[in-house]
Amino acid sequence: MTTTEAPFACNREMYVDHPENVFYGTDDGAQDGSFSEFADFRAHYQSVEPWRREDIHMISVVGGLYGLNFIPLWRPKRITIFDINPAAISYFQIIRRVWISSRDARHFLSRLTAADYEVANDLERFVQENISLKQRGCLPRERGSTKRPYEQSWQYALEHFDTTRQILRDAPLEIRTEPMESPSFAQRIREQNNVWIYGSNITEFHYFDLELADPSNAVVVQIIYPGQPQLLDLAPWGGRPVRIKFEIPLAVEELAMARTAADGQ
Secondary structure: OOOOOOOOHHHHHHHOOOOOOOEEOOOOOOOOOOOOOHHHHHHHHHHOOHHHHOOOEEEEEOOOOHHHHHHHHHOOOEEEEEOOOHHHHHHHHHHHHHHHOOOOHHHHHHHHHHOOOOOOOHHHHHHHHHHHHHHOOOOOOOOOEEOOOHHHHOHHHHHOHHHHHHHHHHOOEEEEOOOOOOHHHHHHHHOOOOEEEEOOOHHHOOOEEEEEOOOOOOEEEEEEOOOEEEEEEOHHHOOOOEEEEEOOOOEEEEHHHHHHHHHHO
């Protein structure tokens, strides 16, 4: 049965302007850290028609940055990163800069541990300290949430370090400190038919709808704790406007059908 409210909706505001509520590492996916859920995502990407892989616009929440793994898989031509927590945005910006400027995965991880990189402001310095503490196994909970090791959190991205670095460096990037359902965000993507979205577990905290005018090449992935991945490929609804219902589980409805139902009430 689908509830009308996200399970933890009352906790959503704990992530707004709370720098201590950043996830340094992720618990998305299989709870044994095996990364076994990613095989299904890879199989889906490899199964779609080649034209669908040519111009992907990847949209990802920051969260614990599990979305990094989709960069070398989906190989997007554009990236949008969003989060309602400014500290999480700073976290992504740091990881991106250090990734781009590192020689390889080992160099990247060692620089995170040693805090061997410059930061731009006090918030970035706070995040930098937390990353180093996490890497050394001594991050206190009052400063941040430490999840899996980065080697597990970002397994596919680290295994394809050079590809990830090239895309992070070269792909046009937009960063938005706002929820995905905000009017400006929703309006921006409505006319796009190449969005591939990673939403992590945001529907645990908030239910919302997004509309697409033509979802002929649209995909949504979410992973709900504990290890419940869902991939919704909207290609079967291509050519007609739809409403994506970000709930548990994900759902989709044709807008024409929704209007007809409303008119009949």
